[in-house]
Amino acid sequence: MAAVPSIIEDLFALAVEHGASDIHLKAGRPALFRVNDRLVATEMPPLAASDLTDFILATVPERFRPRWFADNQVDYALDRSAVGQGRYRANAYVQRGQPAVALRLVKSQPPDFAGLNLDAPLLGGLLASPQGLILVCGPTGSGKSSTLAAMLRHLNEHAALHIVTLEDPVEYVFADLKSSFSQREVGIDVADFPAGLRAALRQDPDVILVGEMRDRATFETAQQASETGHLVLSTLHAGSAQQAIQRLFEFYPPEQLSLAKRSIAAALRAVVVQTLVPRADGTGVLPACEVLVIDPLARRMLGDGQFERVPELVEAGTAQGSRSLNKDLTRLIRAGLVTKEVGLQVSPNPKGLEMNLAGISFAASRIVS
Numbered sequence: 001m002a003a004v005p006s007i008i009e010d011l012f013a014l015a016v017e018h019g020a021s022d023i024h025l026k027a028g029r030p031a032l033f034r035v036n037d038r039l040v041a042t043e044m045p046p047l048a049a050s051d052l053t054d055f056i057l058a059t060v061p062e063r064f065r066p067r068w069f070a071d072n073q074v075d076y077a078l079d080r081s082a083v084g085q086g087r088y089r090a091n092a093y094v095q096r097g098q099p100a101v102a103l104r105l106v107k108s109q110p111p112d113f114a115g116l117n118l119d120a121p122l123l124g125g126l127l128a129s130p131q132g133l134i135l136v137c138g139p140t141g142s143g144k145s146s147t148l149a150a151m152l153r154h155l156n157e158h159a160a161l162h163i164v165t166l167e168d169p170v171e172y173v174f175a176d177l178k179s180s181f182s183q184r185e186v187g188i189d190v191a192d193f194p195a196g197l198r199a200a201l202r203q204d205p206d207v208i209l210v211g212e213m214r215d216r217a218t219f220e221t222a223q224q225a226s227e228t229g230h231l232v233l234s235t236l237h238a239g240s241a242q243q244a245i246q247r248l249f250e251f252y253p254p255e256q257l258s259l260a261k262r263s264i265a266a267a268l269r270a271v272v273v274q275t276l277v278p279r280a281d282g283t284g285v286l287p288a289c290e291v292l293v294i295d296p297l298a299r300r301m302l303g304d305g306q307f308e309r310v311p312e313l314v315e316a317g318t319a320q321g322s323r324s325l326n327k328d329l330t331r332l333i334r335a336g337l338v339t340k341e342v343g344l345q346v347s348p349n350p351k352g353l354e355m356n357l358a359g360i361s362f363a364a365s366r367i368v369s
Helices: 006-017 049-059 062-071 120-127 144-158 193-200 216-227 241-249 254-267 296-303 307-316 325-334 340-346 350-357
Strands: 022-026 032-035 038-041 073-079 087-095 098-106 132-137 162-167 180-185 207-210 231-236 268-278 285-293
Touching: 006 022, 006 049, 022 049, 049 098, 062 073, 120 144, 120 268, 132 144, 132 216, 132 241, 144 162, 144 207, 144 231, 144 268, 162 193, 193 207, 193 216, 207 216, 216 231, 216 254, 231 241, 241 254, 241 268, 241 285, 241 307, 254 268, 254 296, 268 325, 268 340, 285 307, 285 325, 296 307, 325 340, 325 350, 340 350
Parallel strands: 132 231, 132 268, 162 180, 162 207, 207 231
Antiparallel strands: 022 032, 022 098, 032 038, 073 087, 087 098, 268 285
């Protein structure tokens, strides 16, 4: 087996020293670090393709090697905690015929709601539900994994539960506190998400975490689990609650959509969509969230397939905890955590944000009939 080249060993030490959240390695270029959400070039010679190939072969788990050679890309977890450098989520890939690797540092201690500036009463209340499906959505790199980890940490600290996670790869490793964890990695502990979900239902779970809703088979099994007395947490790539609901509908062919709408509406407990926003003090980023809590009105409208009215449902459900992205940006700006300029850049409706900051909002009860 190839050894990790010394130049990359040195890069890990340098990344830890500078507090880098990500490391980008590409043949023919110096390494890049992401520090405080900005890419910074290291002062070093360009990386050799042979060094990157040796690094990949030295760190990819044996079972994943066929995937690397067949697909020219592979996801895996890399644990360097033994040398004080933490755990990483790695993606090795080929670009322009040359090897490259993206590594994201996974903090050893799962984050909590306060550390991520998330609404603890709202999310804690959602997690108190004994069953249903909670989706955490957003684009790649929006902090979905951290939010899910904070949710699991909350459960671990407050409830005696059996929590089964299905991840690709496993990121945060949880020590049992009040809850008992069974963490399974796709490709190592189980073949795929649907197989892991089916097995999880025979493992007496209270809560099941599915790393990502990738296809209809995964979603249908998760949906069945949520309807049979289990709380299911997962992620979906979507930029808004409306887009997330539409994505779920798109899992089904037109002839099956009528029944699917009602089953989707019955299973959903909440949709949380987040985007990362630069902090006003320049020390990093924090999430701003759109939240749709599924109340009886939302369940009825989604069952009728009216996903285009999801923005109205978000506005109408404020008593249950729903909130628009603009309202969360308003909260962050008023707290001094985000500048108004940044909020207006991020907002999907800058004029609406200006109105919210001026204390003007729509009467939700008049929006949805």
